[in-house]
Amino acid sequence: xxxxxxxxxxxxxxxxRNVTSIALQLSAPERDVWLFDCGEGxxxxxxxxxxxxxxxxxIFITHLHGDHIFGLPGLLGSRSFLTADAELxxxxxxxxxxxxxxxxxxxxxHLRYPFQIRELEPGESLQLDPWTVRTALLDHGLTSLGYRxxxxxxxxxxxxxxxxxxxxxxxxxxxxxxxGEVVVLDDGRVLHGPDFVDPSIPxxxxxxxxxxxxxxxxxTLAKGADVLVHEATFAAELVENAGxxxxxxxxxxxxxxxxxxxxxxxxxxxSSRYRPQDYARLLSEAREVFPxxxxxxxxxxxxxxxxxx
Numbered sequence: 673x674x675x676x677x678x679x680x681x682x683x684x685x686x687x688x689r690n691v692t693s694i695a696l697q698l699s700a701p702e703r704d705v706w707l708f709d710c711g712e713g714x715x716x717x718x719x720x721x722x723x724x725x726x727x728x729x730x731i732f733i734t735h736l737h738g739d740h741i742f743g744l745p746g747l748l749g750s751r752s753f754l755t756a757d758a759e760l761x762x763x764x765x766x767x768x769x770x771x772x773x774x775x776x777x778x779x780x781x782h783l784r785y786p787f788q789i790r791e792l793e794p795g796e797s798l799q800l801d802p803w804t805v806r807t808a809l810l811d812h813g814l815t816s817l818g819y820r821x822x823x824x825x826x827x828x829x830x831x832x833x834x835x836x837x838x839x840x841x842x843x844x845x846x847x848x849x850x851x852g853e854v855v856v857l858d859d860g861r862v863l864h865g866p867d868f869v870d871p872s873i874p875x876x877x878x879x880x881x882x883x884x885x886x887x888x889x890x891x892t893l894a895k896g897a898d899v900l901v902h903e904a905t906f907a908a909e910l911v912e913n914a915g916x917x918x919x920x921x922x923x924x925x926x927x928x929x930x931x932x933x934x935x936x937x938x939x940x941x942x943s944s945r946y947r948p949q950d951y952a953r954l955l956s957e958a959r960e961v962f963p964x965x966x967x968x969x970x971x972x973x974x975x976x977x978x979x980x981x
Contacts, residue, residue: 673699673976678717680968682905683739686944690717691739707731708880714743726755733764734882735816745775752784759786765815766791808893810884813918818893823875831868876976886924894932903941908957922954926961940968
C-alpha cells in the first residue's frame, strides 16, 4: 500500500502546496487507486504523480468545503477522454450528489464510463471486497467524515515442517489443511487443519481524516491504525484560532495519534501562512507529543509495509 499526497495545503493553494487531495494505492494484484478529496488543481497534480486517471476507481470526499471538492467536476470530465470502461464511484457526505450532478449538467459534461455516487451517513461502514471502509463524524462545523480503510487479514503460514515430520506427503492435502479442513489420511490418521496453520496475519489500516477540531471520534476511528493522516492547519500557539475555525493544531494532531496508539502520524492541511523555514518548528511541536510524525508535502509518498505477523 502506498499513500501519495497530491495536495497538502489548507484553504487556498500556494506555490509550494496545492489544496487537499490524497491518493491511496491498494496492494497487489489490483493496485487500484482510491482518491481522498479533490481540491482545485488535483488533476494537474496527478500529471506529476505515478498514477493515471483511469486507475482511480473510487473517490472519497470528506466534506463539502471548496478546497476539498472544487477539482472534482474537471477531473471527472477529463477521465472521459481516457476511458469508457473503467467504473468510478464517488462517496461522500449528503450534498455531494447535488454538487456533482449540477456541475456536470450546467457545464454540459458527459461521462462515458460507468459512474455512481453514494452519499454516506456518519458511522456507516462499507464492504468493498475485500476491503472495509469505516466512517466517523468529526468536528468541523459542517458534516466532515473521517475514513478508516482496513485490509483483510492474511491466512497464517502452513507448518510444512511439522507435516513432513508426520510423513504427510505434499500435495492437495496441504491446501485442504491450510483452508482449515479436517483430513483423514489413508492410514486412518485424522488431521485438523487449524492445528497446522499459524495465526492469521492482521491486515493494514489507514485512517484519513477530513478537517476537524480535536475530538474523541477521531481517536476512536484511529485506534491502532498503521498510519493516521491528520490536519494541522495551525501551529501550537494558535490553539484558539484553531478552535474558532474548526481546525486543529500540530500538537492536537499528535495528541490524537498518541491517544489512538497509531504507528505513524502524517500531518497535512498546512496553512499558507507558514513558509518552509517554519516547517521544522511545526514538526518539532508534534514530535514532542508523538515522535513518529511526518509533515506532508506535495508529492510525498509513504509506503505502508505488510505486517510480518
